[in-house]
Amino acid sequence: MPSQAQIGVVLVSPRNPLNIGAAARAMANFGFDRLTVVAPYEPHWREARSAVGADELLQNAHRTESLAEAVAACTLVIGTGSLTHRKPEQPVVPLPALAPLVAAELARGGRVALVFGPEKHGLTRDDLSWCQLLLEIPTDPRQPSMNLGQAVAVCLYELAARAFPPPAAVPAATPSAPAKGPAASASLDRLAGVIEETMAAAGYSPRSMQQANRHDLRLLLRRLAPAAQDTRRILGLFRRILWRLNQIQKGK
Template sequence: MNPISIVLVRPRDPNNIGACARAMGNFGLSDLRVVDPYEPVWRESVSAVGVNDIMQQAKRCATLDEALQDTAFSMASTAIKNREIKQEIVPLPSLNERLQVAPEGRVALVFGNEKSGLSGEDIERCDVVLNIPTASKQPSINLAQAVILTCYELSRRPGFKAIRHPGQAPEAPTDAQKEIFISSADVLFEKSGFKTDFSSDQRKALLRHMLSRQGLSREQLFFLKKWADKLSSKLP
């Protein structure tokens, strides 16, 4: 897969920069480039939770040309309403398909500032235009939102590996452990005087069926057994 750089052009709000960095971290990206940031303290954004490394390693560039000098392919993210676009326009849902036929090398995804977006000159400097489909009455989108949507779309690429893996599934109880609980529960039924139309064997069969459907972990089943035993011990 082509390495990806996120390029922010003249961003005004440090917290938006931090939110963009956080979005990158969520979806496994790390190369952030900031062109002529408005605030000198942008690296200290409080919104960059858990991604201080991305902020500290971000490359500060004086111009968009500098930010793109080592890239092989660039995409300008912009709304297309009231713009005269000369390049190919790639809708966000087609991003990964388009990247499959992009030149080998680093890809830059370029985003404009919060107030006015990318200039016409910025857009023309890029190879193609990336457009996030929106309602016609509200065609523009917040900078950080645009970055997180784009990063999410990138995460759907074949071969993408998430940084944060879901935890392992809890260990399921064995059949023997289920039977121990069922016996404890049946004792509680008897001692509590709980009346049903079921025999002891029928109650146990019903509990087995319930346990097979609930997908309890060993820890959860152990808790239920302790609860049943405790109640039983309080009964004559």
């Protein structure tokens, strides 16, 4: 059974303690817990680990001196970064296409590392030589460079959502009514009847228009497709209005 423990995040020489914390938080959000930090700037590393809210994940993070060491146990090493300034030597995979590759690697018992470079200049050519694949997050050419914590979040979201298909089927997203099933045609007709009476009582339209209005109203209610419960609610409102219109009409 593929597990998120087979995927690790590697940060190479991160400079900003806030970014280290943000990467760790994104990992926790998406259920990953293997963090390795390569050759961090020592004061910032200490600061990140002692920050309020720095959690277990950061306390348990590995620290290595080299990227080679950090990815030693991994079977698929994926480097991230913008490719604007270099000609890649490895295959480049856009993030939306990554999940099947990772899923296949997990299925055969592999271990995957996602490697992120330093904030300023990203992974060096030498760093990349440990990577089988280059991962590209598709960004706007006018502003291609992402914040480290945000880049980690986006990559892990994608993998968590799409490299680990849930055992059962994904629940069909209900775009429409939350309210207990659709209304039956007959209840729509009942509602249409009361609305029509209300229109008449309010003098909404001349009698000659009645046929056309009835037709339009029927179509309108079907376009709206209210759920059963909402249909009852709207019916209640129009009944009250109608009753009031009639009551006043009778001079009470």
